[in-house]
Amino acid sequence: MNAKRLGWLQTHSLVWMVSGLIIWSVHFVLIYVLQAVSCALGWASRDLAGLSFINVILVAMTVPLVLLLLYLAWGSWLAWRSSGRTPDDPTGVTPFMALTALLIHAISFLGIVWVTWPVLSARLVRPVLQGKPISHRLLPH
């Protein structure tokens, strides 16, 4: 991978800098919307190989986003490592932006894992709740 560029998106841009949090936002919207849609369509009560269908969907949506996030974080890491103060950039814009991007990728990663945690743990507590998926048991009637 080229450290400086992903398609039209360069490490040297404000959009790259906040890309981690854009992915966090996309994930947050999707996890909320898919959950709502699943409930509306009655998927909450369906099982898939012993797992709650809704939880499988939410995790399946999360994985590619996390991979994309890690890929971008790696790009930021490379950009940060290779950036030095050059005559063209005496004030260090490039290292600053790469480091900020990397920190933002890190906090976004934590944020995604943290927000998805209830989905994972809901599966773990399910046997305690009479074998029903938690998302189903607690739906408003």
Next chain:
Amino acid sequence: MIEPRSTADRLDARFSIFWSAPSGLGQLSAVNHTSIGNRFIVTGFIFFLIGGLLAMLMRTQLALPNNDFIDFQTYNELFSMHGTTMMFLFAVPILEGFALYLVPKMIGARDLIFPRLSAFGYWCYLFGGVLLYSSFFFGQVPDSGWFMYTPLSSREFTPGKGSDFWLLGVTFVEISAVTAAIELIASILRTRAPGMTIVRMPLFVWAMLVVSFMIVFAFPPLILGSILLEIERAFDLPFYAPERGGDPLLWQHLFWLFGHPEVYIVFLPATGFLSMLIPALCGRPIVGYTWIVMALIATGFISFGLWVHHMYATGIPHLALSFFSAASLAVVIPTSIQIFAWIATLWLGKPRLNVPMLFVIGFFVNFIIGGLTGIMIALVPFDWQVHDTHFIVAHLHYVLIGGMLFPLLAAFYYWLPHFSGRMHSESIGRLVFWLMFLGFNLTFLIMHFTGMQGMPRRVYTYTDGLGWDWPNLVSSVGGFVMSAAVGLLVVDLLLHFFYGRRAPRDPWKAGSLEWVTRLPPQPYNFISIPEIKGRDPLWVQPNLVEHTENGGGYLADPASGRRETLGTSVLQARPEEVIHLPTNTFLPLVSASFVAMFFVGFLFELYSVAAAGALLALASGFFWAWRSGDLQDPGEVDAGHGLHLPMHHRNPTGPGWWGTLIALFSNGALYASLLFGYYFLWTAVPDWPPSAYVIHDLRLPTLGLVSLLASSVCVRWAISRLQHAKLPQFRAGIVAAVLLAGGFLVAEFLAMRAYAVPAEAHAYSALLHIIVGYQFVHVGVAILAAVFVLVRVHFGYVGPQRQLGARVMSLFWHYTVLAWVLGYTTVHLSALTL
């Protein structure tokens, strides 16, 4: 004997000729950011005093059990107006005022990039606030709480005009927030002094950049929610009425989609203050600059994922609640990063314990308490226990007063020499602080206990024997101590302007650029625009003041007689253009008056007056745009130091393009909220949409969509022809686009006319009409803009060398078409396929 005048004084006299505003009534035409910022601050402070007065009336009522000082109706009005005033008329506008005042001075610009827009925003704020408060004269004061929950605020349960005053007044005020945000983003990104790269931006400017983006995306949901509720109240279109396919929860979603980011919109500027004050008062650079920037950006995003934590008790699926609980806890991380960076700066520096620093310490103590109770109520089970009790009231006041008012007062004392040219009184200031700190904690610390004892919020009285008596009395006493502090502050201010000691230049020995100006500053800020060589320019560039004053920087020659500032690149701040800024004009006042005519007409159901106001406002907008150009093209102008730059009209992505782009982001957020409403109701309401109400005939709508898509292609082609100086082809392309857009209007209009279901029948049919109506308005404006550009080309304002106007129009056009791709999918496809 007359002293020979210095170079600085001679330049000052010449710049002042075209930078100052006329005196007397002519002051109303001022557009300069210093004047506008001051007006926001003064008006906001007055609303703060009024809001505080309402709070004192409530505390008087609650001081004793079974008190009959005021009745329940008045009490409802008081808490509704107190919250509304403090959030909409005080917190946001006064912070905007500080930003409008300070940002250009901190980034080395002469003025904001759209001075007339900020003046327009101020008038909207003032008129909206006056409109809201005029409800007292009509005896129709809003009484449904500051978040106006439906169905309480709906026509059935609030039949008078109270809710209408709120919805229209607040929406009017919100225009000012959005215009200020657009203004600040474009100014921060495009007008920083040369050398002020993105690494050297002051942290207050970073905070305002993040906050402005938040405003751009957070205010539209509430604006939309208010528009829908007002339409429901006025024309009986059911968006929130469950018996006709609506849902009251939709209002709560839209309100809190705004309301939670709002908390951070008032908190982040305060953190920006702290990141400026603490280094200056410690005499050392901030610790962890990069980390603070990261924290600001992270807070800006994550705070949009918290809104449902205001709705834990509404019966939302628990899995969804857990996402919001998690995000609510996650937002603590960036906030803590900032707090640790400030503590480290204090630790490593030599802090001076003066009045601003006292308020900083007050912030630390109070905000951390508010933050900790915030973590408690981010947890769903705990929140259920204290939901709608005084515990919540205590928490939110710790966050807002601790997190916003204390930093604001710190900032106020710190920048007071800037506003008045005088130093504050250390002794009175200390007294103000201690009264405020003690009064505040006396009022609200014990209120946690009152809430835990079960006292609900928003009750006008209580019986004795519940254990609520003495904590309420303590809170009331504390409240009066706090108002004594505010009273003393007012006295201090009045004395200050007469007896304050004259401030020297840079009285705090701070490093940031706003202290380069004279105190109080001249309207142009800087006689010349200096080259910036560090994060704290005054600390690293000796003689920066003399250098700037004596014309050693850029644009030091007043000969052009134009208001000018430098346009620079986004990241590296390299000079790119000279921006010609508009001068004093009554246009913002006139435009805002037309908008006021619309709102007042709507309020009193004089719809012809409202329509006239809307049309006049639109016309004044086009007149405004007409006045923005410049027939003369000086080519390149000399910016000093051998730098020759084009005027901004030559830049196809000049200031106007940036402003339009950001405004379209905001507009897009409004539209997204509308589509959210549609899909939310689809998931939340059974049998939605009712199959009998669905449009099945796709022929005309599809013809309209194709026509609109083709118009976008025409506009794109026309712009490329303009670049090649092929003016006849450009005209032909634009005319074709206008005709195609007209084709869309006819096709979609016929399709909707064939749709026999009235908008009042059901939330579904109501939303279809609103989505199509949104599109019609946009296509109409796009057509007018295209015709406007054709006329401008004819008169020579727009041409191959100066494409800005055409580019702005094309941006709007493509947005409109994109919106209909989503609109068509929603209105015509979703119900057939899903």
